[in-house]
Amino acid sequence: MQPPLVQLANVHLAFGANQVLQGIDVEVRRGQAVSIIGPSGSGKSTILRCITGLLRPQTGSITVGSTRVDQLKTEAELIALRKRVGFVFQQYNLFPHLTVLENLVIAPTRVVGRDRATAEREARALLDKVRLGHKEKAYPGELSGGQQQRVAIARALAMQPELILFDEVTSALDPETVGEVLTVIRDLVEGGMTCVLVTHEMRFAKEVSDAVYFTEAGRIVEHGPAQQIFGDPQSERTRAFLQRTLGDGARTRPAALPVLPPRDTLVFDRLRFAL
Numbered sequence: 001m002q003p004p005l006v007q008l009a010n011v012h013l014a015f016g017a018n019q020v021l022q023g024i025d026v027e028v029r030r031g032q033a034v035s036i037i038g039p040s041g042s043g044k045s046t047i048l049r050c051i052t053g054l055l056r057p058q059t060g061s062i063t064v065g066s067t068r069v070d071q072l073k074t075e076a077e078l079i080a081l082r083k084r085v086g087f088v089f090q091q092y093n094l095f096p097h098l099t100v101l102e103n104l105v106i107a108p109t110r111v112v113g114r115d116r117a118t119a120e121r122e123a124r125a126l127l128d129k130v131r132l133g134h135k136e137k138a139y140p141g142e143l144s145g146g147q148q149q150r151v152a153i154a155r156a157l158a159m160q161p162e163l164i165l166f167d168e169v170t171s172a173l174d175p176e177t178v179g180e181v182l183t184v185i186r187d188l189v190e191g192g193m194t195c196v197l198v199t200h201e202m203r204f205a206k207e208v209s210d211a212v213y214f215t216e217a218g219r220i221v222e223h224g225p226a227q228q229i230f231g232d233p234q235s236e237r238t239r240a241f242l243q244r245t246l247g248d249g250a251r252t253r254p255a256a257l258p259v260l261p262p263r264d265t266l267v268f269d270r271l272r273f274a275l
């Protein structure tokens with residue numbers, strides 16, 4: 001069997017006295033969709049930031065392909081990693097002064113030196129893929145939240161990443177645009193893109209995931225095939241969490257849009273820094 005594309009082994013990470021990850025083991029194989037679910041503050045986003053090298057654990061190992069992410073030293077090595085790992089988060093962070101097409105073209109041309117004609121052709125194909133071919137000349141401010149998030153997904157794809165991490169990408173959207181974003185992600189998963197999804201969309205996670213990890217207080221309480229985690233959870237804690245989030249038949253949404261901490265913009269800021 002092929003080695004996993006992403007592997008976290010016994011990862012421990014603390015912010016000061018706050019033990020945020022306390023021995024995390026995660027494996028993602030090429031072509032898999034893996035969801036991470038769990039209560040707020042349980043360490044889900046921290047896991048994704050470790051995979052991109054934005055955060056470094058105190059102990060444990062993180063590999064992406066043959067790269068030991070936890071041992072990267074230079075900024076150049078980290079930027080090289082981030083070209084391989086797409087990251088889409090709640091806040092889409094499109095460049096407001098650039099058209100939709102330019103938002104997709106800028107990184108491939110400036111960061112990886114793709115020629116402009118090729119980058120534009122690829123960008124148009126990606127916009128078609130996220131069903132926004134007709135919006136290439138629009139500016140982000142002219143689009144709905146769901147449309148902007150689909151542009152952000154296309155922008156991540158434009159770097160031709162080996163995998164994409166999605167961190168609660170529908171949490172800030174109006175309910176009527178959530179579905180169109182989930183449809184795009186489902187298409188990607190079905191097309192064989194390796195995806196790691198942090199999501200509160202439990203039904204979606206159940207439907208698209210090959211494997212599901214349930215986190216609580218910095219630990220993986222339970223992981224397994226989606227059917228098992230949702231259908232027959234082994235841990236009482238998983239059961240209680242699922243009951244809370246699925247119980248009333250309502251999609252769980254945060255009561256208010258959380259204020260975005262600056263660290264969430266870091267990935268693209270660093271790319272921007274590299275432009």
Ligand SMILES: Nc1ncnc2c1ncn2[C@@H]1O[C@H](COP(=O)(O)OP(=O)(O)O)[C@@H](O)[C@H]1O
Nearest residue numbers: 015018020039040041042043044045046047263
């Ligand atoms: N940059 C940071 N500095 C200090 N504490 C942080 C930082 N990032 C996350 N934390 C803390 O780590 C814990 C887990 O956060 P996070 O991974 O964002 O959880 P989740 O994504 O599951 O809601 C929380 O207690 C949070 O306050």
Ligand SMILES: [Mg+2]
Nearest residue numbers: 044045046167
């Ligand atoms: Mg989070």
